[in-house]
Amino acid sequence: MLANKNSLHRRLRIVELVRKRGEVSVDELAAAFDVSSVTIRSDLNYLEQQRYLIRAFGKARYVAQRPGENVLSAVSASATRQASDMAIARLAADFIDDHASVFIGAGVITHKLLPLLADRSNLALTLNDIAMVPTVQRFMRCELRLSGGSLDDDSTVLLGPDAERSLSALSLDLAVLEAMGFDREGNLLCADARLADVHKAALKNAKRIVVVAYQPALQGEGRAFCHVSRLGGLVLDDAIDPPTLDLILKAGLDVNRREEGILEFRNQQP
Structure with missing residues (x-):
């Protein structure tokens, strides 16, 4: 039985x-x-x-x-992805308060987050993706700066030592980053090693870290940029395999809210 x-x-x-x-x-x-x-x-x-x-x-x-x-x-995979991305972005926006100094890293979900911040007042945003600038200008009224850095051909993302130096010098209330998955030690991964280095630079002086991800899984590929135990929040869709869920819970994050097929984890430690 x-x-x-x-x-x-x-x-x-x-x-x-x-x-x-x-x-x-x-x-x-x-x-x-x-x-x-x-x-x-x-x-x-x-x-x-x-x-x-x-x-x-x-x-x-x-x-x-x-x-x-x-x-x-x-079921259309693209429709599912778009709906999940927007739901993740909506919950991630709840972590951003008025008057905050925020770094929003390059990513599909992080880009969709920007219009959701239209009602925030006195934000100071730092970006490393120049493709996000028109979105900010259209939907938001805030202080805006771009990190330094260089662009590869056909890329809009600022990378390299100049980007890392400028971000490591900032005092940030919050950094919002996008990840592709986890390794088995509980580190969050970027597909691009140079972007991971930029993320790590931004985290040096960030008081709080929030990560968003779509269908993250345990995998060996990618470059680590942050351990999950350091996060203030993690927002992802609930198509998550049991080993990955166990890893997140063992790192000390609690499931705070589930909405529209999305899981939100928060670190309750001060």
Whole structure:
């Protein structure tokens, strides 16, 4: 009886995880739930028969029933991503108060955060992505500065020693950064090593750190810029595998609020 309950619980969690991500491989599911790939394939066979998902090329894909039709249709990955990004940005905006000095690092979600700050007064913003400047000018009235640094071809992100020096000299109330995932030691990762160095420079004098991420996972690639235990807040979508969730909770962050499929963690230490 206990085995049956465990199987049911795992299958429900598989459906939720696949629904949030759109597509997950058998190997990822086996690692996430600490069971064999044979067990996962058995689960997926059952869930496919029940029309919760479909299997293709070693992966599980979520499907949704169209109203009035008896066919299965795949959920748009881009639509899911855009909705999650905006929900994450909305919760991250709650960390930013009037009169604050804030560094907002380059990223898709951090860019979407800017219009949500239109009602804040007397903000001092520092950016290292020049593509964000028109958004600030359109939606906000605040003090605005750009870090120094250099641009690569076709890039709008300021990087390099000049950017690092200018940011490390600032006194910041808050730094809001975007991450791609975690390593197994609990460090947050950037895909670009140079951007990670800029993030680390901004954190030297930041009183508080907030990180946003879409579907972060434990992975070996990327450059670390901050340990999760240093964060004042972390906002991400709830398509998070169990090992990553355990890592966050062990670092001392508490789940504070869940809204629109988004998890918010806060460090309750002063």
